[in-house]
Amino acid sequence: MAVPKRKQSRANTRARRSQWKAEVPTLVKTVENGKVTYSLPHRAKVVTDSQGTELYLEYKGRKVADA
Amino acid sequence: MPKPTKGPRLGGGPAHERLLLANLAASLFTHKSIQTTEAKAKRLRPLAERLITFAKRGDLHARRRVLATIKDKSVVHELFTQIAPLVADREGGYTRIVKTGFRKGDNAPMAVIELVLEPVTPKVKKAKPAAASAPVEEPAEETEAAAAPAEAELQEDVAAEVAEEEAAAEANEAAEAEVDAEDATVEPAAEDAER
Numbered sequence: 447m448a449v450p451k452r453k454q455s456r457a458n459t460r461a462r463r464s465q466w467k468a469e470v471p472t473l474v475k476t477v478e479n480g481k482v483t484y485s486l487p488h489r490a491k492v493v494t495d496s497q498g499t500e501l502y503l504e505y506k507g508r509k510v511a512d513a
Numbered sequence: 514m515p516k517p518t519k520g521p522r523l524g525g526g527p528a529h530e531r532l533l534l535a536n537l538a539a540s541l542f543t544h545k546s547i548q549t550t551e552a553k554a555k556r557l558r559p560l561a562e563r564l565i566t567f568a569k570r571g572d573l574h575a576r577r578r579v580l581a582t583i584k585d586k587s588v589v590h591e592l593f594t595q596i597a598p599l600v601a602d603r604e605g606g607y608t609r610i611v612k613t614g615f616r617k618g619d620n621a622p623m624a625v626i627e628l629v630l631e632p633v634t635p636k637v638k639k640a641k642p643a644a645a646s647a648p649v650e651e652p653a654e655e656t657e658a659a660a661a662p663a664e665a666e667l668q669e670d671v672a673a674e675v676a677e678e679e680a681a682a683e684a685n686e687a688a689e690a691e692v693d694a695e696d697a698t699v700e701p702a703a704e705d706a707e708r
Contacts, residue, residue: 488612489612489613489614490612490614490625503611503613503614503625505611510611510625511613511625
């Protein structure tokens with residue numbers, strides 16, 4: 447089995463990790479009850495009651511699954 | 514015909530993929546709606562719809578071809594006797610995939626795949642001419658420029674433009690008249706104040 451001859455320097459490790467980038471998700475803007483919300487496109491949304499309890503998932507006016 | 518699948522098989526190999534998809538199809542026909550990963554749902558869709566097509570044919574040969582995929586006879590019986598009549602009027606598109614977010618353990622994108630068992634509501638094809646004729650008639654009524662409904666659209670457009678210009682001109686005149694009237698009222702008031 448191949449074994450590293452030298453310890454990798456802290457600079458090399460950090461230079462490699464500096465290339466890790468977070469991607470910006472593409473969101474769609476919708477207006478619900480006069481409030482502007484941003485959400486992922488083509489994805490079922492969670493329906494909550496007035497207390498904020500999650501009830502079920504909904505997509506295009508159709509119940510999809512339980513939350 | 515379903516599009517051939519590209520890329521690596523699901524599971525550990527071709528046989529494993531066949532078994533996975535067969536089990537997923539059996540679960541789908543038993544429960545009518547199952548939650549799985551997006552990749553598996555997308556692979557399952559063509560297989561499940563093909564099996565439903567066999568079920569709609571309904572003869573013994575079709576039943577044996579379905580049994581070659583789904584080994585459970587009770588599931589196949591339910592598919593042929595209960596699901597097939599419900600989708601008899603539907604010309605394909607027997608399943609629906611809805612994306613539902615990401616799994617907690619490995620962040621895999623999940624989806625719900627379900628059978629579309631609602632009765633078919635056929636799309637009305639004559640909606641387009643009706644929708645096109647309705648807006649044409651409305652402007653004619655608004656302009657009331659004696660535009661006969663038999664006139665060409667271009668003429669109606671011209672008439673509409675002329676009517677709009679006239680309306681704008683009238684509005685301007687009215688506004689000027691109002692301004693004059695205001696001036697007239699303001700000046701005597703100012704004179705009163707001076708006195």
